[in-house]
Amino acid sequence: MADMKLYDAMRTLRAVRRLRPDPIPEDVLKRIFEAATWAPNGGNRQPWRMIAVRDTAVKKRMGELYTAHWAPYAANYARGLAKMSEDEAAKHRRTIAAGDYLAAHMYEAPVLVVVCFNPAWLAVTDAQQDRVSVVGGGSVYPAVENLLLAARSEGLGCVLTTLLCAEEPEIKQLLGIPAEWGTAAMIPLGYPLGQGHGPISRKPVGELFFNGRWGAPYP
Ligand SMILES: Cc1cc2nc3c(=O)[nH]c(=O)nc-3n(C[C@H](O)[C@H](O)[C@H](O)COP(=O)(O)O)c2cc1C
Numbered sequence: 370m371a372d373m374k375l376y377d378a379m380r381t382l383r384a385v386r387r388l389r390p391d392p393i394p395e396d397v398l399k400r401i402f403e404a405a406t407w408a409p410n411g412g413n414r415q416p417w418r419m420i421a422v423r424d425t426a427v428k429k430r431m432g433e434l435y436t437a438h439w440a441p442y443a444a445n446y447a448r449g450l451a452k453m454s455e456d457e458a459a460k461h462r463r464t465i466a467a468g469d470y471l472a473a474h475m476y477e478a479p480v481l482v483v484v485c486f487n488p489a490w491l492a493v494t495d496a497q498q499d500r501v502s503v504v505g506g507g508s509v510y511p512a513v514e515n516l517l518l519a520a521r522s523e524g525l526g527c528v529l530t531t532l533l534c535a536e537e538p539e540i541k542q543l544l545g546i547p548a549e550w551g552t553a554a555m556i557p558l559g560y561p562l563g564q565g566h567g568p569i570s571r572k573p574v575g576e577l578f579f580n581g582r583w584g585a586p587y588p
Contacts, residue, residue: 371397373522382517383569384464384469385526388393388478388559401558404519410491415552416446417509420514422481427499427543431555432475434539439552462509470527471557475534478557483540484513485550509553516556527559529554553570 398421422428441486443465450458475481491505513529520527533540533555540552580587 371523375518375562378518378521381559381566381568383566384467384528385561385565386415386557388471388474388526388529388561389559389562390477390479391560392479393525393558393560397525398558400460401519401525403569405512405516408515410508410511411504413573414490414492414508416490417484417486417512418550420483420485420546422483422544423479425476428476428478428481429441431481431533431540432472433519434536435475435520435530435533436472438535439468440564443468447473447509470507471530474559474576478559480558482556482558483544483546483552484509484556485546485554489549500541506553513554513556524560524564524565527556527558529556531555538551 377532402419402421406415408586410416411448433437440461446461446465450461453461484503486509488505491508493502493505495502495504517527517529531554534552537552540546546552578587
């Protein structure tokens with residue numbers, strides 16, 4: 370069993386969008402899925418289910434639906450590059466190229482994991498606030514992160530995607546998802562075609578954490 374150091378897995382869990390079609394051994398998949406079940410969630414109701422999609426025709430349709438949303442998103446993204454330095458723009462162009470690849474080759478990923486949730490089972494403590502509610506997702510996405518980290522640890526490539534959520538009605542029909550359930554994410558899983566995961570670029574602690582009070586520098 371692949372058992373990376375947790376911190377190494379976390380700091381190299383970048384988006385991997387180019388995947389090989391080679392199958393993933395069942396025991397590997399089972400370990401990754403079990404890691405997802407360990408995630409914390411409100412009231413321990415585990416208000417999520419995941420569907421491992423392997424059927425090529427279904428994956429092809431998912432790829433088409435995904436592309437319909439990726440293409441305008443990527444075009445808009447590309448327009449924003451004009452304002453960047455050449456170095457920055459080159460980095461983002463690589464991301465767009467990887468995204469184009471994922472959209473066009475979605476069906477080649479051996480497994481597409483569709484994450485579903487039951488809104489009636491979510492603990493939503495911010496429902497009354499005058500803003501978009503996010504707490505409900507906290508009972509779903511930790512399971513997704515556990516799955517991603519376990520996939521990373523097993524040497525699999527993966528990326529959390531949400532563009533397909535815009536096509537929820539057709540995805541539900543395609544996969545027989547009951548009316549009362551929604552979709553939260555889709556994760557293509559497969560062995561990386563290229564380098565795979567590696568160092569990530571994120572803001573430092575000093576920018577994201579405060580000390581005792583909003584705005585007070587940490588540490
Ligand atoms: C909520 C969420 C939704 C995302 N949706 C998509 C998506 O639909 N397609 C995609 O290619 N990447 C998607 N991503 C991946 C992000 O683009 C990626 O994590 C981010 O750009 C950082 O890239 P890095 O992890 O490679 O550094 C999503 C990530 C998150 C957390």
